[in-house]
Amino acid sequence: MRPSLHPQVKRRALIAAGVLLALCLGAAAILLLRPECLILKYTGLYCAGCGTQRMVAALLRGDFRGALGQNLFMLAFLPGAGIYIVVELLRFTQGKRPLYRSKAFIPALCAALGLGLMFTVLRNLPGFQWLAPSWAGP
Structure with missing residues (x-):
């Protein structure tokens, strides 16, 4: 006889599956609708x-x-963001403490945001045009 899942674990697994499904549907909608970048539209600068969208399509x-x-x-x-989301959902399902409450989360988030900002600045500087999207041209 197979042991059944605890109702709380079952409930958490359904919530996690719903969140994952919503994220996948959102990503698919963005790929299909291809909304334009408002930063590029109004400033002429490439954001991070x-x-x-074209990168994912190429992949x-x-x-x-x-x-x-x-x-x-x-x-x-x-x-890395995808792996983090999956690990966070697994931890949620198991009732473990979320990673975003750990001491390392804020420094890791700041590092990711800092790298994104640095990439944004560099891809808009002369001499770094190779970082701009290959379809470039505002």
């Missing part, structure tokens, strides 16, 4: 996210080189 086609040319920062950042 510019080119992410889905198996074009890693094309993905590199769209957004190097997000190509490195998104897998």
Whole structure:
């Protein structure tokens, strides 16, 4: 006889699955709708996210080189963010303390935001055009 899951664990697993499904549907909607970047539209500057939609589309086609040319920062950042989300959902399901409450979370978040800001500044400077999306041209 198989032991059944505790009702609390079952409930948490359903919530985690719902959150994951919502995130996947949101990402799919962004890929399909392709909203324009408001920062690029109003300032003419590339943000840290510019080119992410085309990068993901290139990855889905198996074009890693094309993905590199769209957004190097997000190509490195998104897998780590995805792993963090999955680990956080697993911890939630198991009733463990969330990672965002750990002492290392704020420094890690500040480091990620700092790298994103540095990437944003660099990709808009002369001499660093290779960091701009390959479709570039505001």
